[in-house]
Amino acid sequence: MPVVIVGGGIVGLSIAYGLLKTDQSVVVLDGAEEDFRASHGNFGLVWVQGKGANAPAYASWTRQSAALWQDYAADLLEETGVDVSLSQTGxxxxxxxxxxxxxxxxxxxxxxxxxxxxxxxxxxxxxxxxxxxxxxxxxxxxxxxxTMDGHVNPLKLLRALTIAVRKAGGDIFTGVQVVDIEAGDDGFAAVLKDGTKVDGERLILAAGLGALQLGHNLGFSMPIRPQQGQVLITEKLPYFLKYPSGTLRQVNEGGVQIGASKAEVGMIDSIDIPTVAKLAKHATDIFPHLGKVKLVRSWAALRIMSQDGLPIYQRSTKFPRASFVTCHSGITLSAAHARLLPDWILERNTAPDLSHFSESRFHV
Ligand SMILES: Cc1cc2nc3c(=O)[nH]c(=O)nc-3n(C[C@H](O)[C@H](O)[C@H](O)COP(=O)(O)OP(=O)(O)OC[C@H]3O[C@@H](n4cnc5c(N)ncnc54)[C@H](O)[C@@H]3O)c2cc1C
Structure with a gap:
């Protein structure tokens, strides 16, 4: 029986890609277009500096992932023909x-x-x-x-992973909503809205904010919340910005991306003018010439935030073959999720030590 992954965003697909490399069979079940999808609205940074202040284990994990990225992007290019436009010039x-x-x-x-x-x-x-x-x-x-920092094209990353997973024999079903997860002695059944059941030997809950509806039966406490981020992008400009920052980067197609705001507004993923104005002011404070260029698009998306901002890697205490994986830096961590996390999921003795990232840290 396959490993069933609920959620086909960056996190679910990165894990699927990694598991396929270890010869597991994999089925990814991904929901509807209208779902909240951080993977479609993020800032695209592979970012290290500043991450994990007061949490060195997170700083190390982030750095490990960033260090894997060159090789990871090269593999994706070779296997799929998709260049994710990784730049790690600092x-x-x-x-x-x-x-x-x-x-x-x-x-x-x-x-x-x-x-x-x-x-x-x-x-x-x-x-x-x-x-x-x-x-x-x-x-x-x-x-x-x-020198640790960089960026990619996150939509190309999604595309590359989708192709790579399918090419390696993984099944990705889109437009399917998992409404329940049944756990038994032999494994799990993900129950779809139309009643179909998809059986798996293991189950990974990587459904972003959608996990909030699904994880309790499996014994996860899922201490996550949405955090809104708004992003702007300018018209295409001649290349000038070699070094991305946490709030400004020039994407490979030429536009300058500006963002992302942080707001605790629940499940609202629409932009507002005061936030857009604040982002634009910040951008023109740093680069005044941006005051003369056109903004072509703005959007909002919801981060999946744990209480301390760190990822959660939690094996179910009731059903150890079920795992819950979420993080607010899924682009940065994509390489670690593909290359290092499968051993943890498969409970191998080569697994990275992820004990700092269990849900139990919130229960003391
Ligand atoms: C504004 C913003 C900027 C960001 N910037 C960066 C950045 O620069 N660098 C970085 O590393 N990270 C960044 N992030 C974070 C990054 O985008 C997320 O960590 C990552 O996208 C999370 O991926 P995910 O797969 O867990 O979640 P999602 O992308 O939300 O995917 C979850 C998937 O699960 C599916 N799903 C949900 N419920 C169900 C269900 N019941 N049945 C079936 N499928 C279901 C959904 O359809 C969806 O496709 C940013 C996020 C935001 C919002």
Missing amino acids: GIEYFTDAAELEAYVARLTQLRDDLGGDYPFDVLDREAVKERVPEVGEKVIGGVFS
Whole structure:
């Protein structure tokens, strides 16, 4: 019997791709177009700097994934012909406020100490930022550069994974809503809305916010919530921005992507003008010439956030062959999910230690 994966976003497909490489048979069940789908609305960063302040295990896991990305993207290109436009030339966080820069550097320094010194970043004064990116405006007082950071085209990544999974013999069913999961001695049955049952030896719940409706029967507590992010994109521009930041990047087609806001507004995934204006102001503070270009699109999407912002990798305590996987940095972690997570799912002794990311951390 196959491994059944509920959810065909970046997380579900990355895991499916990885499991197929270990010769498992895999079925992915993915819901409707109208579902909340972070994988279709994200910012596309493969980002390390600043992640995991106060949580070195997360910083290491993120870094491990970023380090796998070159090879991972090359494999996807070879197997599918889809270039996910990975660029890992490093990233810069730009600052217009000296106190904010100082606090940020203190956080990164602490993180570097927690990780035994292996955490490369350079603090740049205004002139050093200008040397790297001459277009920055007068308000920029400095920045932090790290070689660890980069970005991809997230929609191409989805496309590449979809092709790769199918090519490797995985089944992906789209437009199918799982309404229940039955667990028995021999495995699991994912029950679809039309009553069809899809049997599996193992089950992975990777349904993003959709997991909230499905996980309780399996004993997961699923401490996740939506967090809205709004994103803007400009018309195509001549290439100028070699270094992405957490809030600005020039995509491979030429537009500058601006975002993403963070708001606790429940399940609302529509944009609002004050947020769009704030994002646009931030962008023009850093790069004034963007004030003269057209915005061509804006959208909102919902992050899947745990209480502490870290991923959750949880095996069911009632049915150990069922796992719940979610994270708010599924692009960055896609390489780790494909390359390292399958061993954890299959309970092999080569599995990474993911004990820091279990749900039990929320129950103390
Ligand atoms: C604005 C924004 C910016 C972001 N920027 C970045 C970034 O720069 N870098 C980064 O690493 N991450 C970023 N993220 C996070 C990243 O997008 C997510 O971590 C990732 O997309 C989560 O993928 P997922 O597969 O878990 O969830 P989703 O993409 O939400 O996919 C869940 C899937 O499950 C399916 N589903 C749900 N319920 C059911 C059901 N009952 N039956 C069948 N199928 C079901 C849905 O149809 C959906 O396709 C960002 C997110 C947002 C919102």
